[in-house]
Amino acid sequence: MTLNRRTFLGAAAAAASLSAPMVRAMGKPRVVVVGGGAGGATAARYIAKDSKGAIDVTLIEPTRKYYTCFFSNLYLGGFKNIEDIGHTYGGLAAGGVNVVHDWAVGVDRDAKTVSLAGGATLPYDKLILSPGIDFVEGAVEGWDLSAQNAMPHAYKAGSQSELLKAQLMAMPEGGVFAMVAPPNPFRCPPGPYERVSMVAHFLKQNNPTAKIIVADPKPKFSKMALFQEGWANHYEGMVDWIGDDFGGGNVSVDPNAMTVTIDGEETKVDVCNVIPAMKAGRIAELAGVTDGNWAPVNAADMSTKADGDVYVLGDASAQGDMPKSGFSANSQAKVCANAVRGALTGSKVFPAKFSNTCWSLIAPDDGVKVGATYEATADKIAKVDGFISQTGETADVRKTTYMESEGWYSGITADMLG
């Protein structure tokens, strides 16, 4: 008998069904989550917790200790120790998540498997990618990853944060701290400006004649009025923000000479924090679910436009109106977890609902916040309602806002990691 396409397929199917019981132990549906940050950890925890063992959940995360990007600026400012923002994955493991410390290096969407750098291949029924960000190559002239020790980005927290802090502490008296700010869209819209505030606070205490220059390709930024008011009040004359109108977008760096050239004018600097343009974490691109720099998703459940069994959460997704923040990723993860659980076990799926609040610290006890609620529409995640702190608020209000941010940090890290 000739092996025609039909019999070949049949044979393949038989082979698959023979091997299936070995791979899919107990016949449980399998969810693989890539990335243990605010999106991935939350999704893994909620699916494991709410399915009560009915779903196998595996989390792939290369680092054994996770340093939150949120509050890493407070570490730079001296308000937190590095260990205050470091978390392990023991709580997730105890909560029933199979935590695998490895890199996901490939996704075969036809075979529905994820391959790991360590050599293993994991099958999935639903795959959730929450890989955060990577940097766009060539985004800042003169800078690439090999220069990240001379000019740190510190936009993935941990060793980079410690490096930038060490450089800040070693700055000569009256030295210059430069920041190259990123173009939209990027992780944590108020992040660079909270960082400027925290660096200014540190310098005011330790090196009051030092200066800060910010080269920014944008004409305006998140909470701009609040930050500029705060810089004028707390750090008068220290911060020079050069927006797009004044050539802030026309920038190049030389990590060897430690110079920054803004709109043709070269400046020798002592510390240079380069935050390049961003894109989805590489695995999203390898999985073939990106379009340009980000992965477009359906607002109702965070499934990708490319593949209904692959979901993308947080910074890596192109979802609509939500800012790229840990809070957003956590919010999206819960919607996704509910939908994935419903698809795999038939549990009730409730309508998507999203929210975000971002707190920033400008100076001791001077906290501000911005937030909004969102809903799923056919096109995107759309903003419903929002609020923002006001300029000229009383010291009491600002202190309460800062205390609230502390409460939120405890809340979200417990919500993510158990």
Add this chain to the structure above:
Amino acid sequence: MVRVTQILGAALVAGLATLGGAAFAQGGNVDAGAKVFKKCKGCHQVGKGAEHRIGPHLNGLFGRKAATYEEFNYSKGFQRIGGGGLVWHAESLDAFLENPRAMVSRTRMSFPGLKKAEDRANLIAYLRQFSDNPADIPEADPTAQGVDHDLDPAILALKGDPEYGQYLSGECTTCHQSAGGDDGIPSIVLWPEEDFVLAMHAYKSKHRIHPVMQMIAGRLGDEEIAALAAYFATLEE
């Protein structure tokens, strides 16, 4: 009424002083204490007919071992310290009220404490009135917060779906810890459902001021608020 209270209060404070409450040798002012108690009323009732709300009622507090009302759902922290033998007296209350979490770690009492010794003394003098024998003297209506209570009884009567509440709670637990901790954002677990519903509707109608909570509550329907109340009321620590 006020006059009687003052007289009683004065007598009790004098009594306390003679019992040797060193911290209260100066005595507290009952009327001033009633004003301080406004900070407590959101969660605690005291006086005739007072009931457990978010916190236990405070009648008969003095001389009672901590965490001993069987019908009240205490935090594990409070159960531990009650089991350890803490009894409420002027001195122990003074220490607790100065910094609740220093004394009872992980209490669900979301209150930073009264830093002024005078405020604490006045509050303790006020509360002391409600521990006389027989209990609940003077006879007065229980304190409670009036502003949250003008809600349609039909809304209060709604029975929430805890499963829906569990899903919706994801929006709360990004900030409010499901284990009941409080580090700058209040605990919301194990509240009586009615108090939860009243509070959320007070945010929705903007009678309570907090921009995040107004925004979150603003788009929750009556059924959703009831569902959240039902879910959080039954959480275990």
